[in-house]
Amino acid sequence: MSSGQSNLPPRAKSGGQSKKKPPPKKKSGVKSFFKIILILVLLAVLGVAVYAGSLYLKVENGILDTGNNEKVAPEQSAKVKPITMLLLGTDHRPETGTHLTDVVMVVSMHPETNSATLISLPRDTSLQLEGYKSNQKLNAFYPIFKTQEKKSGILAEDQMKTMLGKYLDVDIDYVTVLDFQGFRDVVNALGGVNVDVKYNMCHRDSVDGTDINLKVGPQELDGKQALDYVRYRKSMNCKPKTKESNDFDRNARQSEVLHSLIDRMKSFGGATKAFNVLDAVDDNMKTDLEKDQVKNMIMAYYDIKKEDVKFVPLTGEWRSPFVYISDSELTKAKQALKDELAGKHTREPEGTNTESASKP
Incomplete structure (x- = not known):
């Protein structure tokens, strides 16, 4: 962000000083x-x-x-x-x-x-x-x-x-x-996310349409794949079966995806x-x-x-x-x-x- 940009009000300094109101801008959303x-x-x-x-x-x-x-x-x-x-x-x-x-x-x-x-x-x-x-x-x-x-x-x-x-x-x-759907679309709107898949993940369920098939290694995931990566719990209808995942593993993957998203947003x-x-x-x-x-x-x-x-x-x-x-x-x-x-x-x-x- 350019240092010459002054569209936003200055941040109040320590001591509780109030922020100045921004100058009028044209309407938008x-x-x-x-x-x-x-x-x-x-x-x-x-x-x-x-x-x-x-x-x-x-x-x-x-x-x-x-x-x-x-x-x-x-x-x-x-x-x-x-x-x-x-x-x-x-x-x-x-x-x-x-x-x-x-x-x-x-x-x-x-x-x-x-x-x-x-x-x-x-x-x-x-x-x-x-x-x-x-x-x-x-x-x-x-x-x-x-x-x-x-x-x-x-x-x-x-x-x-x-x-x-x-x-x-x-x-x-x-x-x-x-x-x-919002999560998938956000990832796609940003052009995907970069993650390092630690182990193969496979889960197929025709009832709810789940079709997770991720391979180990660094890669870029689209919205569907990123959601699969965050959601993966256990292997189903796959040969060979892949390693299971717990809530805490999913939290770690969630954090990885989110950090990749913010890196994309900051670019x-x-x-x-x-x-x-x-x-x-x-x-x-x-x-x-x-x-x-x-x-x-x-x-x-x-x-x-x-x-x-x-x-x-x-x-x-x-x-x-x-x-x-x-x-x-x-x-x-x-x-x-x-x-x-x-x-x-x-x-x-x-x-x-x-x-x-x-x-x-």
């Missing part, structure tokens, strides 16, 4: 830049907001399609108040019509520290939470809540906010949902494809953020750096068919969110790795 933020927050790569300088002229004062026109009180603005958002990636796609949440993340952001902490939960987690079935995997609750909507009158997204807020001991302000070629990314998720994302809050978020976090996004993947013990999160791990996650909301963000030491369970 605020939803465009906001969708980039939401997509990449969901993908655990908030740092892509470095594109703000080149995109801001095209996004200010546009018409948003969040469907929420409620006003945001000044004291509730994301420019001054830390917020917490639930991020769900569902397996919803035309082939299945299902709504299982293969990605479940909770992110807290603080405007003064210009930072975020993101907690990632394994899809097979047993919540062990009062008032909720302990024999239900975490990824099954969203579709259950979806079927209850008409009878309960409560949106599944709100049910998820309540449940995960209780589990992590945090008030969740908003929720954003992105489905599989000149990625920047020129930014609006293709926006089109890619137009029909595949749902959020309850107010339109005014969207603008506040852009103002607050347009220049957040990847290094200031703390990623805390929860691990635990695999006892088929569940992942059981230890009390110490859960306490660590809760404290990380509390620290973020209190303005006490800390970076993880370089080279920190998450241990994997011993079994898939």
